[in-house]
Amino acid sequence: MQYFLNLSQNLLMENYLEINKNSWNAKVEPHLKSDFYFVDEFLAGRTSLNSIELELLGDIKDKKILHLQCHFGQDSISLSRMGAKVTGIDLSDKAIDEAKELAQKLRFDTQFICTDLYNLPNVLDEKFDIVFTSYGTIGWLPDLGKWAKIINHYLNPGGKFIMAEFHPVVWMFDDDFEGVKYNYFNEKPIVETYEGTYADQSADIVQEYVIWNHSLAEVLQNLIENDIQIEQFREFDWSPYPCFKHVEEFEKGKWRIPKFGNKVPLVFAFSAKKIDRNL
Numbered sequence: 001m002q003y004f005l006n007l008s009q010n011l012l013m014e015n016y017l018e019i020n021k022n023s024w025n026a027k028v029e030p031h032l033k034s035d036f037y038f039v040d041e042f043l044a045g046r047t048s049l050n051s052i053e054l055e056l057l058g059d060i061k062d063k064k065i066l067h068l069q070c071h072f073g074q075d076s077i078s079l080s081r082m083g084a085k086v087t088g089i090d091l092s093d094k095a096i097d098e099a100k101e102l103a104q105k106l107r108f109d110t111q112f113i114c115t116d117l118y119n120l121p122n123v124l125d126e127k128f129d130i131v132f133t134s135y136g137t138i139g140w141l142p143d144l145g146k147w148a149k150i151i152n153h154y155l156n157p158g159g160k161f162i163m164a165e166f167h168p169v170v171w172m173f174d175d176d177f178e179g180v181k182y183n184y185f186n187e188k189p190i191v192e193t194y195e196g197t198y199a200d201q202s203a204d205i206v207q208e209y210v211i212w213n214h215s216l217a218e219v220l221q222n223l224i225e226n227d228i229q230i231e232q233f234r235e236f237d238w239s240p241y242p243c244f245k246h247v248e249e250f251e252k253g254k255w256r257i258p259k260f261g262n263k264v265p266l267v268f269a270f271s272a273k274k275i276d277r278n279l
Helices: 002-033 039-043 051-057 074-081 093-106 117-122 144-154 216-224
Strands: 064-068 085-090 111-114 128-134 155-166 190-195 206-211 228-236 248-251 254-256 267-274
Touching: 002 093, 002 206, 039 093, 051 128, 051 155, 051 228, 051 267, 064 074, 074 085, 074 093, 074 128, 085 093, 093 111, 117 144, 128 144, 144 155, 144 216, 144 228, 216 228
Parallel strands: 064 085, 064 128, 085 111, 128 155
Antiparallel strands: 155 267, 190 206, 228 267, 248 254
């Protein structure tokens, strides 16, 4: 029995990229049409960045930024609007095509590359002042050790890593927040099928996906072991997005799960710096 379990696990690890790429490709069209992504307002000048990450980013004028897992590029272009020179990468070819089109419409030179994150060193040979990632990204990655090595690889000495992400406590619950369903720790891949999408739960799509839960310790320790030193760390009892079921907006742009109130963290964010070993 153990042999077959191991075989199934190996096949899953071989195919998870294809499964997830198909899932994200299916999301692109409904996301472009959704109020969640407010594309018309974005084209008219509205930023897609939130106060959480903006406070950590600070003044980024003339900074070189690598944006990991950028979807169809709104945040990447928003960073360009702030004066940065930005490169965004994503697994979904449909998302990257749309990102390029958005940048062209807005006349920004934001660069976009379609690639699996782990393959990035094979297609991009540059260094950056800032590496940035946000909201719903690391759950698609099985190995945060490799992820942290890539962040280290692309940062200049003294460069910053800025991250905002949904808190791992949230991913322990079932979709209706009736009880704990999943392990807080990275026990194994989670393979599920989902109808609709977080941006439009009525969207006529059915997607299979493979994700992993990652504890805070797993995130932070892998960065520390790869010379990324945490400088600021914050947790928030609200989400800047209404992407979970049953949320309510208690202040403009801030959502909570009513039954939890302010008792459960929904987001964490931090800034970190690459240690310069030459000093």
